[in-house]
Amino acid sequence: MKNDIKQMKSLNFFVNTCNAETYNTIKPSLQVPKKIETPLLSWDIHQENHYKNLEGLDKENDFKELKFYIDKYQWKNDLKTLIDSYKYDALVVTDLNKRILWVSKGFTKMTGYPRKKVVLNTPSFLQGELTEEKVKKRIAKKIQLKKPFKEVIINYKKDKSPYKCELYIIPLINDVTTHFMALERAV
Incomplete structure (x- = not known):
């Protein structure tokens, strides 16, 4: 040897x-001896596990940031389980008037917009030419029902490039609905 x-x-x-x-x-x-190939394969496994760990850390950090609002508004939703079990790129919390209260760091990665620039805007600033009016109306009707729903809409990044965004919107409830949270991912 x-x-x-x-x-x-x-x-x-x-x-x-x-x-x-x-x-x-x-x-x-x-x-190349066969023995040299093995570490590369194990690196692939390690890398895949590493990305899963990073995703878990992102979700943990999102929940820690969101916890401030959970405590402040006394939401009864089990948001920890929802965040842990659902695949998303970004979280967005709005008030009942659709003004953005908080976005996760993933929102900036997905859209290019810094967090500070989106607070108090409505998500409609992400819409543009390819955003279908009928989809916007469907979303507005479903929000009025104050029940969870999924929808896909075409939004625009800061650089003006369009992307399909899957929204999973849930009402945030203490005794009544006080806010909405969207779990968003590019599809």
């Missing part, structure tokens, strides 16, 4: 110091 490692180091040194003509001559005879 030690001898194999010495030979590989010597070969690596030789290959790294030879000129292009010599390298092209010996290239067909160079083979």
Whole structure:
């Protein structure tokens, strides 16, 4: 084993110091040992797990930020379970007049708009030429019913590029509906 490692180091040194003509001559005879492939496969598994951990941390941070409003407005919804179980890119909380109270950091990643610029706006600032009027009317009617619903709408990023946005909107309730939360993801 030690001898194999010495030979590989010597070969690596030789290959790294030879000129292009010599390298092209010996290239067909160079083979990558199977043992070197394994770490790359395990890296893929590690990387996939790493991204899942990051997503979990993002959701945890979103909930920590949202907790301030949960406590302030005494919402009875089980938002922790909802956030943990639903796949989303951004969270948006609005008041009953549709003014944005809070957005998650994912909102900036998804739309390009900084958080500070969207507070007190209505989500309609994201709409544009390709946003269908009938979809906007459907959303408005469903919001009046104060029941959870899903809808897909075409919104626009800060750079004016359109994207399809799946909305999962739920009423936030203490004894009555006080706000709405949208779990949004680009589809």
